[in-house]
Amino acid sequence: MSDQSGNVLSFGPFELSIRNRLLTRGSSVVPLGARAMDLLIILVEQANKVVSRRTLIERVWGERGVDQVSLRVHISALRKALAHGDPGRRYIANVPGRGYSFIVPISSSSVQAPEPNQASKSWLPVRLTRMVGRKEIVGTISTKLTSQRFVTIVGPGGIGKTTVAVAVAHELRASFDGQVRFIDLSSLGDPSLIAPAVATLFGLPVQTDDVMPALIKRLRASPALLVLDGCEHLIDGAAALAEELCCQVPTLHLLGTSREAMRVEGECVHELTALACPPEDQEISALRALDYPAVQLLVDRVRAVHGHFDLADTDAPLAAAICRRLDGIALAIELAAGRIDVYGFSKTASLLDERLNLSWAGRRTAMPRHQTLNATLEWSYDLLEETERLVLRRLSVFAGGFTFEAAVAVVADETVDEARASDCIWELRSKSMITADGQESRLRLLDTTRAFASRRLAETDELNLFRRRHALYFSDLFKQGASMDVSGWPRTLRVEIGNLRTALTWAFCGGGDAQIGVDLAAASASTWMGMAQLTECREWMAKAVSRLDGMNSGTRQEMVIQSALASCTMFTGGMTEESYASWDKTRGLAERLDDVEHQLVSLLVLWAHQIRLPRYAEAVLLAESCGQLAERIVDRGAIAMANYMRGISYHHTGRILQAESCLERSLHCDDETARQALIKRFGYDRKTDALMILSNVVWLRGSPDHARRLTEMSLAEARQLDQAVPLCVALAGASFDAYLLDPDAGETTARANELVDHAAKYGVESYQGFGMCVQALGRGRRGETEIAAELLYAGLEKLSAASYGVFNAIMLAEFARCLAVSGRAGQAMAVFEGAKINLDDEHQIHAPELLRIRGELALANKEGLSACREYFLRAIELSERQGSLAWTLRAATSLAMAERSDARREAARELLRTTYVKFRGGADTFDLRLAARVLDGSYWRDDVIRAVP
Template sequence: MVMVSDQARGGISFGPFTFVPGERLLTKEGVPVELGARALDILIALLSRPNEVISKKDLMARVWPDVRVEEGSLRFHMASLRKALGDGRNGARYITTLAGQGYCFVAPVSRAPGAPDLPRATETIPYANLPARLNRMVGRDADVVQLAKQLIASRIVTIVGAGGVGKTTVAIAVAHHLKEVFANSILFVDLGMLNDPKLAPTAVASMLGQSVQSDDATPSLVAFLRSRRILLILDTCEHLVDAVAPLAANIIEAAPQVHILATSREALRIESEQIYRLDALACPPDNPAVSAAELGKFPATQLFVERALASGARFDLGEAEAAIVADICRKLDGVALSIELAARRVESHGLQQTAKLLDQHLAWLWQGSRSAPPRQRTLRATLEWSHGLLSELERVVLRRLAVFVGPFTLDAALDVVTCTKLDRSEVFDAIDNLVAKSMLVSRPIGAMMRYRLLDTTRAYVLGASQDPAEEADLAARHATYYRRWLEQTGNEWENLPTGAQRAPYFAGLNNVRAALEWCFRENGNRSIGVDLAAAATPVFLAMSLLVECQRWSELALLTLVDQRRGGQEEMHLQAGLGISLLFTQGNSDRVHAALTRSLSIAEDGGDAFHISAMLSMLHLYHLRNGDYRLALECAERSSSLASTHDDAMLRTLANALLGISRHLVGDLPGARGALEAALENEASSALAGAVYFGFDHLSLARASLATTLWLQGYPVQACELALEAIHRAEGMKHPVSLVIALTALITLLWLDELDAAEHHLSWFVARAETQYFAPYVDVGHGLQAELAIRRGDVEAVQQLISCLDRLHTAHYERFTVRFSLMIARSFAATGRLTEGITLVDNTIRLVQSKGGIPYTPELLRLKGSILLKMPKPRIKEAETCFMQSLEFSRAQGLRAWELRTATEFAAHWANQGRVEDARTLLRPVFEQFTEGFDAPDLQTAKSLLTALG
């Protein structure tokens, strides 16, 4: 990047110095020179008429317009100017004093082309003391209006906030807003340049042109202000607060027309003071759905974009860029100074690299505006300034508080930070002071106050050296506290509150993650890590955080020593590992081993709740494997367990498992009874919405009941229940339960509700992909292929075959029969008749070996249909298949399949001239139905009956 010199920017040079009028910036060989506002005004006046004598009277009129001052003030600031220039040292001469006449600038001056003319010294500059207001201030208009009202009403207001949040900028804007009210009588005093508290009254008095004749300028200053109406802005008070507070109190008490607007990182704490806490700029939520168009609604991102473009950056703000900008602003906590420093880097580094550098904390040294006070030229300088104002006790407590990630409670802080060297009362007082000094942010959530360090502050504090033993003790206390917190909140995760009330849970979970990272680090405490991971497993499952659940369960199990095997910790860790692998990678021997081991430990310990949970997961494991009889065995064991315990939840779960299994082995009446019993007890059972069993089994029960009702000949009830299953699962906001409930889509496909099925399928696949539910992604794509086939796209069969192959690899056989049936149907439609029959025969054998009787009549019907399409129709075999299909359907109460087979069989007989036989076959089957006469199968049957007369 090409550097532009001050001279090239339109400067006025003399000796090694350059003055840039547009920025009120004086540099020496390119390095900014620190100079007070009055001294700088004197230099400007002298430079406007080099080699000319300017009288003291003219200089005072120029530097102190509309304010009467004594010559002592001019001499004071002239001395400061000469000292800054080094006037008289090593032969350098810039300003000459002419006794009785005034002052003259005598050094040679050169002016760059385009440098603006300085106003003549004989002209007055109104409001010269009040810094210029920013051309555009982002996100602070409401603050300015509110502050102006408070200042008029109460006379003294302190703007309190963290370093870099924009307190000075807002104070200046308020002063400009009130210029007319105070008839331009506004004095801006930057106390940040002072180090000695005793000089605070002197600085204010001298800027008002008062001659200071004693060590304490307060009495004369108060006397001068007593009859005057003026707005005093006391900027950057935090390091002089003990001196500024009594000064401000004296002025407010004695000078009734004086109003004071102070800025500080802590309040003055004097009578009548109103505190206005200036928060950081609002940032977009951590939500990928926030679009580029919405960034303009948030002041933080708006400021970033404006400052980046003003610094010469060029970028198109598309969706990807918007996400990066939002992430940068969140990392910087909406602090205006930090955002501006980062935005300046975009021109040279680009958006992505700027974000990466933030993660590496290189942003601490980024340079800001040259005209800014030294404490605000880099982020590190701002943090060091704030840190330097703390007592040693406050620094120690702040360093220990940095162990927390995000918000934390006072109880958590007292429990974790307290140690042998710090008692609870000291920690409590230090936290109180850190909040007062804006080093800790406090905010109520409900009835509980939450605290947190800004991310930049936390990173700075963590970068400070710390005793390794102290750090390990602190991290261990932090991890132990959050293990207890997980145990205390264990029953709350399945039904979290909405809105802001959820925030404490997620903040706590972030601390759990940080604690786990430390525990399993090289120098961490793995024993504590095992306990913490075991306590976190149910929460990870409840939140569908399966990848995390798998990671920490695996690490903890690898760490588990023999002495601790067989206990509660291993039981939960094995469950977490088995369930997370089941949903993310599919069935495997490893999954079965983990679930079985967890079940064995639960049985040894007599933990009925966990036994039931593991039986439910093994039940799902066998369902996905297509081993429906083994799944039924798990359901029957669960039922036996429930019968020995007076527990509604265990009974409800057992009924759900029994109903699902009986449905799949062909016992529809038994399935319906069990499923309806489970759903009837839903309201009174704690199982309603429970996800500690891996997912909400009632969602699957409702989907299974929908399928059962359809098979029994109740299409309207089936459709309503299928949609209810999907909508209820969506309301739970639990991804695993949702993708399982969406198996109700098979009922919608059977009912030819293709548009509704397509809508939910798209959502299903997107969710499964987002959550890395690998088998369910293939299920979703398979159902999409089936949907395409039902709409006449027989070429989609190849996609369906590919999905089925991937599901075989994952040992996910739950949809094997269904998808094989659709593939065989497509083979028949495209003339691949022999392949179709072979696939049907293989599928029938699979059903006979593992269960899945509800599909048998449909497979036999499809085989008969294909046999009739052969080049030499095999009529007897086809009729045998139709007869077997009808017998199976009637024996199992499968009216839906019976209607399909009867319709096709009747059409076949009608084509052979056996009209009466056809009518006799179809009519009684059709007349069994009492609803859903608009359904495609019923309409086809009705049309055929009409044609048969």
């Protein structure tokens, strides 16, 4: 038989042709009068719903009307005709005070309701041929249902409650000898129709208004499983029926699905969670993505419409993103899969980001409320009370999670007071419209629910009002956080990043409030910095600066915004004129406002500008200015900062002993509170940097093992902070120091790779460039000179764009040495000369090593022994003046290997021997191993270049 669209329906033993106005039973026509036929068609078209007497009268008799006595007469005639053809079954129920309802299931198939003796049959929807990610849950619920008898599967619409319930029913069908019944309550329009509908399922004739006694008696005859699907819209009636049946029939097992629990005796609630999605990872492979059920379902459904399909590695991050965007909701993923066949992964993902489409159609065979996301959400929304709908709409202004306190503060007003708002929020939680956010005491709307509620809010005049309330709430919250104790800050505010982003977006848009945006930008600056969201922080601070007006000018608020903008610009774009100007302005504001903290930080960053260019004389002057300010205010943190700046300055200018003293004082006398405040507000840690530079200092001073320990301490401090820039600093120092200690070790490559990945992730271009240079040197040592050259110059370009010129000379000189090793002496000299290295500048840390490398290149290019000897001797003399034992060892080794006459060779070896014995530990470094071989005569130089690191 066809369905209603074909105008032929079947119920019980009857078939009704609406088009032909013909009721048949088998081959016999059932005689009906015109009015009775009209009534039957109206009731069948709205089966399981209550049709009022007035509606029946208006549709059958029209404007002329009729009294209710005539209506009862024709209803009675219709009942008799149906009873004559099917004695013992009740087709039309009278709902007192409301009207009539057709209560027998209507089907387009030839299967009829089973009679009591048909124990081998059951009425169940078809089980999905492939159910993804729910096997374990089906087993868990089956076990619960067997032992506890009454289980309700609770969860938001579209999450897969019906699918799981059907699977459980099929799983247990044999256990109940086929006595398994399934009823979709969404088709029923009144609680009073539930019991008759269930009775019909079990083959009972419905002849009275109270079928419960007969139903209980029938169910006691043998164990059975009853599945009540979609209880939420008749929750009170379903709960009453379930509780009575559970109490009266010990052999009955009940499985319900609902947006909310029934809250009755004996019920065991199983909250169905979303399908697990992959974490955010742009490098995720297809194989790893397919470990997650959400992606498995997506791929499975794409295959269903596309035939043969395999997820490619290039599409895996997009597939994972689509699943996360849809919160792992099974129905939403199925609907998206249909669009992937048309648009592909990239376009589908962008469509979801632009507008979460709730109207995409799904399987035609699905229940109407499951055919689109909008239908699912409409179904849930229509079941809410009006105040609950209003609260849900207002909650859509939140992004991501929110606390209960935040929700009440934003949505409560004169229309809905705080007490009522609180009640509504908890009711929405119990009805699965609000979910737990996975974090303690936080709630959230699923993205699909939020999109639906947001569109409903846009249809009202409250949208802008509640976005404003939302932005004001978080402006106050972040102002409190900005003044909060450092230890309590990160955990409290990091989780609100989604709400912060949403509030700023609204404030700076055309219909927003720029002043709220400026307030919120200033209040949140330290949060952005603390989370290492440097690129985004720069964008928001730039927007705030563009909207500053006369009221904000010269204020602490402007200073905070300018300093955050300057910090982010410096870390992401390098030491540019733009960032220098911002910091210079910040320093002026800080001096006028007598804000010592910002004065110190401004001096620190302006000093760092000069270090990187490099302009060491100016850097030393700024370090001394910081020292004078620190001594004036007698602050331990400020004194530690001044010593840190002095120590770094002295290190870069080759004053190693002074650098060591200042850095040790900085570390030993630092104030932890001041240090943490600097990290919190500006995302920079002087301790990490001081440890790393001190590591290089003690290596130069002849203690490689101690240098390694300091490197590990620096890395440990940076990792513990979980910040972008400190870890960049630590990894930069660790990778280059590892190259100096043992260039061929795997540790060198690993640290350089980690630096490049970490810096790229957070957009810290300068440190990414530094890491690329270290990678290039490693490749150059392995003879991969072409790849190394490309990588090196790409890295140097990033450093140049960031005005970071400190390491240009040593990087290019070392690369030139690698080229010479590979037999490209002429090209090596061209690179060295092209770098325009000033070998007469003795006031820099790498000066001795640059002289030594120049001497090695002189040998490679056959400039003569006297020429290379002069470079080596100059390197030794300068390194001894610096106090750099490491540079002295390298130059002495090169000289001992280069000399040809016995007298000069012996003198060079004696110098090397006296240098070698001064080292404290570290015999396993490349330099010391090579020196030992030269001293014991086991190494004779045929090619000096190839041996020396």
